Amino acid sequence: MMEDELIKIWQSSPNQERAKFEKSRLMLDVQSTLDHLHKKIAYRDAMEQIAVVVGIPIFAYYAYHIPFVLTKIASVLIIFWGVFVIIRIRSAKKHKPSAFTETYLEYLYKTREYLKIQKRLLDSVLYWYILPAMTLLFLFTLGPGIAGRLPRIVKMTAGNVAIAVATYLLNKSAVKKQLMPRLEKIDALIEVMEKS
Amino acid sequence: MNQELENTFLKALEQNQQKLLRICSVYAEDADDKKDLFQEAVINIWQAMPAFEEKSSLSTWMFRITLNVCLRLQSRQVRKRDRFLKMDSIRIENITIEETSSEDHERLIKLRACIKKLNDADRAVITLYLEELPYKEISEITGLTENHVAVMIKRIKEKLLNCIIERS
Numbered sequence: 632m633m634e635d636e637l638i639k640i641w642q643s644s645p646n647q648e649r650a651k652f653e654k655s656r657l658m659l660d661v662q663s664t665l666d667h668l669h670k671k672i673a674y675r676d677a678m679e680q681i682a683v684v685v686g687i688p689i690f691a692y693y694a695y696h697i698p699f700v701l702t703k704i705a706s707v708l709i710i711f712w713g714v715f716v717i718i719r720i721r722s723a724k725k726h727k728p729s730a731f732t733e734t735y736l737e738y739l740y741k742t743r744e745y746l747k748i749q750k751r752l753l754d755s756v757l758y759w760y761i762l763p764a765m766t767l768l769f770l771f772t773l774g775p776g777i778a779g780r781l782p783r784i785v786k787m788t789a790g791n792v793a794i795a796v797a798t799y800l801l802n803k804s805a806v807k808k809q810l811m812p813r814l815e816k817i818d819a820l821i822e823v824m825e826k827s
Numbered sequence: 828m829n830q831e832l833e834n835t836f837l838k839a840l841e842q843n844q845q846k847l848l849r850i851c852s853v854y855a856e857d858a859d860d861k862k863d864l865f866q867e868a869v870i871n872i873w874q875a876m877p878a879f880e881e882k883s884s885l886s887t888w889m890f891r892i893t894l895n896v897c898l899r900l901q902s903r904q905v906r907k908r909d910r911f912l913k914m915d916s917i918r919i920e921n922i923t924i925e926e927t928s929s930e931d932h933e934r935l936i937k938l939r940a941c942i943k944k945l946n947d948a949d950r951a952v953i954t955l956y957l958e959e960l961p962y963k964e965i966s967e968i969t970g971l972t973e974n975h976v977a978v979m980i981k982r983i984k985e986k987l988l989n990c991i992i993e994r995s
Contacts, residue, residue: 637987640934641849641957649920650844650865656916658833661873731871731895732878732888734970735951738895816947823948824971 686713693771702774709767719759723752739821746814753810756802761795836876839885840869846886847893848919850954853942854897862919867900868893869917883967890960891968894951901947941990945983952976953983 687710694706726748728741772787848865855861872892879888942950955965962973962980969976 637938637984638957638959640931640938641954642959643931643935644845644849644852650848651918651920652840652844653916657837657869660916661870664870665874728899730875730878731892731899732875733895734891735894735898735948735968736970738898742899820946820948823946824969 680717683713683717686710697774699774699776701770705767705771705774709771712763712767716760719752723748736821736824739817739824743814743817743821746810746817750806750810750814753802753806757799761799765791765795832876835885836873839889840872843886843889846958847889849958850890850893851897853939853950853954854901854947858919862917864897864900865919866917868896871896883964887960887964887967890955890958890964894955894968898947898951937991937994938987941987941994944990945986949979949983949986952979953987956980956983 690706690709690713694703694710697703697706726741726745728738728745731738733741768791769788772784777784847868848861851861851864851868855864868889872889875892879885883891942953945953952965952969952971955968960968962976965971965976965980966973971979
């Protein structure tokens with residue numbers, strides 16, 4: 632088979648399938664799809680902000696009104712930690728390649744960089760999310776003292792530990808099942824592009 | 828968006844739709860998937876239109892976006908999470924095999940099957956070559972040098988021809 636034939640065969644597809652547009656509706660469709668996407672992004676951002684906007688006054692209230700020193704300290708630290716978590720997640724998202732107008736190779740580099748940042752974020756979730764959350768919640772619970780509250784403290788701590796373990800495992804699984812296969816694929820593609 | 832931009836977009840889309848569709852076809856698992864990828868490409872092209880700087884031709888730029896969209900949406904998780912809504916204004920029409928030669932159809936199926944066996948990078952480069960884009964444009968789309976593109980195409984063509992012969 633001649634090489635030119637490859638091109639001929641490839642380009643024979645218009646005889647077998649073609650895209651049809653209803654021009655009058657296409658632009659309306661495209662615009663409404665984009666509007667939907669923008670709403671989705673705005674909703675996601677709003678949800679993140681709501682967690683902070685709702686959380687800060689609640690813990691500020693505890694810090695001000697609850698008389699126990701440990702609870703006050705924990706409440707203030709929880710506010711700072713919450714803000715830190717939001718900033719950390721947002722700054723990792725900033726690297727997501729959103730412009731498809733890069734060259735293919737550049738897009739691969741940016742995707743790899745983004746996936747590596749995501750992987751680092753999830754790999755270290757124990758240190759910036761789980762352990763601080765556990766410690767602060769424990770301090771918060773200990774605030775009123777342990778006298779007569781031990782069974783309750785144990786129950787709450789056990790609940791927190793269970794949630795922490797589940798969060799840790801879910802993040803590990805996301806790295807293993809979602810991020811690593813994509814990262815390996817992107818690495819392989821970059822290698823093919825660079826070494827041909 | 829102004830009317831002039833809209834007209835340029837629609838005209839460019841009409842001129843390049845077959846080529847874009849063919850590119851999507853090698854990244855799609857089935858007909859529905861092909862339509863979805865094509866639709867995502869159309870939306871992303873329109874979204875990026877105001878940023879088009881005419882450093883390359885509009886069609887080269889459209890190919891670049893389409894390839895990047897196909898690359899990104901290959902992951903099932905990403906596809907589930909990021910998928911846009913279905914658009915009814917785009918339809919992919921299949922022409923019955925009787926209207927075209929069944930031999931041509933078979934050869935096309937074989938070629939597509941062989942292209943699908945390639946890795947994504949090879950697929951990207953060979954589809955652009957099969958669309959008869961000059962090496963310079965392929966280089967602008969992929970970010971490789973023209974020499975690099977030429978070497979790559981030579982290697983991929985050999986692979987493809989061997990695959991087709993094996994299947995014949």
